Amino acid sequence: MKVDEIDRQIINLLFNNGRESLTTIGEKVFKSNHESMSHAGINKRISKLEENDVLRIQGNISVENLNYKSCFILLEMKNYEETKKIIQSYSKCPRVFMLSQVNGRYDLIIGIIGQSIEILHRYINNCGPTNKEGILHSEILFISNLKVPKYIPLNIFSKESQECNCGNQCSSCEAFLSGECDGCGKF
Template sequence: MIIMDGVDKKIISCLQEDGRASLSEMGQKLGLSHVSVRNRLKNLYEGLVNVSAGLNAEQLGLRIAIINAEVETPERLRELTDLFSKCPRTFFIATTTGAYNVMMIMIAEDADTLNAILEACSIRARKGIRRSEATVGEAPIIPKYLPIKIVPDKKMEIAPCEINCGKCLRYKNKKCLGCPSTKYYRGPL
């Protein structure tokens, strides 16, 4: 377990305000040398902190779906979480306790695509799901920036969820933009 002291927390706070802040800027703000900030960051980057680009979901007009599901077996739960961890529309997966044992949050560019995802591509449409519930919403208020996966080279025939968008009836009827990782995708991501 990594233990953070007050200085570490101040460095993380600086990065949360501006992930592009230089070592010198953070050092000046915190009364530290840039070398001291660099050394502390080096330790924090070893498993505790990750600085990455997030996308403004509201500016992109994205909608979200929170999907709770009860998966039959621990093995199937592991298989499904591995499968959906590769999906560019999935940005959150957690195992849970209570009525459901997994929660997933996915994004889509419009209501039609979101409906298509919920019916065919999401975890709730998979073998081994006893029951599921989906809550659909607009872009989140907090956090404003989401860790949405961008796939720059859209060359795949089969999506990470093992669906072929080119053969999907919803895609053919223009009721889905397709998977952002495939050559069929016709959306902005």
């Protein structure tokens, strides 16, 4: 889909305030003759951007304001098949806020969120991706202060986040059973 100047203006306004009314957006978006757009015209454009997966409006969360901690796990993988397994296993984990293939020494980078450094350590040591087959080398970078973005998309408060999606089974995990780990369902 080709994005024109009006689409760019709409996206920019929604970036700054995702709750902006269609009428207000219409008043701020200018066509070539500097007339404002109708709210119906704005709605049509937003719908088209959403249908084409160019835009998604969602509620994002401030990690800093919740006093949550985060880290990046860098993984060097044995081969592409093992990489695909990790991606499949952790793409729906409620603790994962970013998962990306990268080029260079490492093959994957995974952003993880937790209520404290201790919880991040327990997650990494007990059920995190560093314990999986096919990992040649891993490195963990704890984030001291996440500056940009201020808000990130996290699905930690939904019923879906209460389920274990990574393939680990809390009910048979020693750390969970001993109380050392709370599991992923307690945010």
